[in-house]
Amino acid sequence: MPNVDSQLDTDTPDWTKVVPPPLGRIDLTVRQLLKFGVSYLPHRPDLGSFIAEADAGFERFLAHVGDGGREFAYGRERPDDVDTGLIRRRGDPAVDGHYDNKDYFHFRYELEQRPAFHEYKEWFFVCTAILDECRRCVSEFVAELQRQLPTHKYAHLFCREETRNDDVLRIIHYRQTRPDTKIIARRHRGRAGVVLQLWENYPGLQGLIDGHWTPIASSPTHFLCFAGLKLTQLTGNAIHAFDHEVIHVRDAELVQRRSMIGFINPLGTDLRLPTHNYY
16 A cells, blocks of 8 residues: 555645555544545445445335426425435436436434334434444544644534434435436535545546546545535634535446435534535
């Protein structure tokens, strides 16, 4: 494995030199994120099987609930319950050029208690295990981040009992697009505190590093970790929320992109944030 310490000392950002740090070196994970805007965060060795089951569970769920229109929500209990359950997006070529054409599910811990979802308890058991691991990893990450950026106090705001239902596991199935479609998720920055890409079935994620759009490789043993707007606020802009997008890199007739994202939020989710062009 290349020497991560020497890589981080270079003055020239080069994504090919960013690799998963050795296990136990959470300090290097933080240093990578501070330098490049994105880093790798190791997770438990058996998590891959949970992720595969969660994705398969979403496939079964979609088959069970059937198709919907341009936007359809399943499982919401209140009109303002906009971040829970199944959301379907149908991109309108005349409006958004095939962007946002996907089905995704927002899992929160409290969904296990909703009668509408009782038949999916085995699927939710797997989702719970994944979100638990996201919170464990982020707890270690922000503790080390606090050590390296001590000016502001924020580590104690993450992964608390009272923020359990503010954290979200998003399972995404992008719908097939035309072969000439290049961007399938437009440029954006996450509004969460910490954003984790847990898994993708094939490449497509790219980030803005040193002014250049750069492909970002996933890892079977690590989450991809980057800051959202809430962490930018909490650190007094010492960390910038990471600009990223998803591009089409394979024949749309052959494969449908799928991915899984974790959004971990600090206590105080009423932080005033811009909403234009951000999820």
